[in-house]
Amino acid sequence: MPSQRTVRIAVCSVATLVAIFATTAWKPSPHVRAQSFIPDIPDTEAQLIQIGFQIAPVKLNLINKDPALVGYGSFLVNAVADCNGCHTGGVPPNLNYAAGHNPYFGQKAKVDPTTYLEGGMDFGPVAGPSATYGDYVGPDIIARNLTPDNTGRPEGGHTLAQFKQIMNTGIDFDHLHPTCTSPTPTPTPANCIPPPVDGALLQVMPWPVFHNMTDHQLTAIYEYLSAIPCLSPTNDTNNVLYNDCGGQASGHAPTPADHHRKQGINPGL
Numbered sequence: 001m002p003s004q005r006t007v008r009i010a011v012c013s014v015a016t017l018v019a020i021f022a023t024t025a026w027k028p029s030p031h032v033r034a035q036s037f038i039p040d041i042p043d044t045e046a047q048l049i050q051i052g053f054q055i056a057p058v059k060l061n062l063i064n065k066d067p068a069l070v071g072y073g074s075f076l077v078n079a080v081a082d083c084n085g086c087h088t089g090g091v092p093p094n095l096n097y098a099a100g101h102n103p104y105f106g107q108k109a110k111v112d113p114t115t116y117l118e119g120g121m122d123f124g125p126v127a128g129p130s131a132t133y134g135d136y137v138g139p140d141i142i143a144r145n146l147t148p149d150n151t152g153r154p155e156g157g158h159t160l161a162q163f164k165q166i167m168n169t170g171i172d173f174d175h176l177h178p179t180c181t182s183p184t185p186t187p188t189p190a191n192c193i194p195p196p197v198d199g200a201l202l203q204v205m206p207w208p209v210f211h212n213m214t215d216h217q218l219t220a221i222y223e224y225l226s227a228i229p230c231l232s233p234t235n236d237t238n239n240v241l242y243n244d245c246g247g248q249a250s251g252h253a254p255t256p257a258d259h260h261r262k263q264g265i266n267p268g269l
Contacts, residue, residue, distance in 0.1 A: 072224075078111075117146040138187075147225070148226050148228065150244050168210075
């Protein structure tokens with residue numbers, strides 16, 4: 001039987017392929033056409049934007065944001081790529097769903113906004129025992145916190161250019177898990193992963209699939225991640241999941257419907 005970790009990795013990868021197909025190959029029925037509430041956007045994408053606003057599980061900050069990109073990014077993140085499936089801070093049995101709203105228990109689905117994209121999913125180690133490093137297989141890979149910090153930039157302050165580089169190449173700007181350079185007297189440097197794993201690259205994250213997305217799609221995802229609430233599941237500044245939210249509230253995020261209406265965005269079809 002495949003492990004839960006293996007299944008979740010596979011789901012994250014397959015969902016991304018679905019995202020690319022859904023946003024490039026899907027055509028609307030000639031009998032069902034959503035009103036384009038944002039001018040100069042093709043009807044198909046306008047529909048996806050509206051769906052994105054409908055399904056965003058948290059209150060969105062649209063100040064100085066492009067609403068079209070935010071809505072489209074929400075569709076990519078929440079409808080097809082299931083980013084929160086891997087980057088949730090939730091724990092069993094509900095994981096990314098709110099208590100009492102787990103569809104796998106026959107309940108009406110609702111994403112838990114208090115742990116949304118704050119990271120923390122443990123995928124275990126990615127190396128195996130070897131002749132050189134023995135039973136040392138390196139640290140567990142923990143899904144990162146994707147919420148914006150006090151700069152307003154997601155993933156702990158990465159710029160759009162850095163975000164695109166991450167998605168296209170898998171580079172780890174945090175350098176959390178370098179490749180080990182020596183097995184004795186203890187594997188060094190600290191927190192290293194034994195070769196042949198390349199510690200300069202993000203492990204588990206399906207960036208080899210994400211790099212097939214268009215520049216426009218990656219920009220939309222970044223804009224959406226910039227609009228969600230900052231969350232920090234820990235106050236320990238040495239913890240990889242720590243996020244400096246500055247003056248923003250951290251830990252609880254209300255639902256988005258009223259905020260969308262105040263911003264003049266029509267989240268419905």
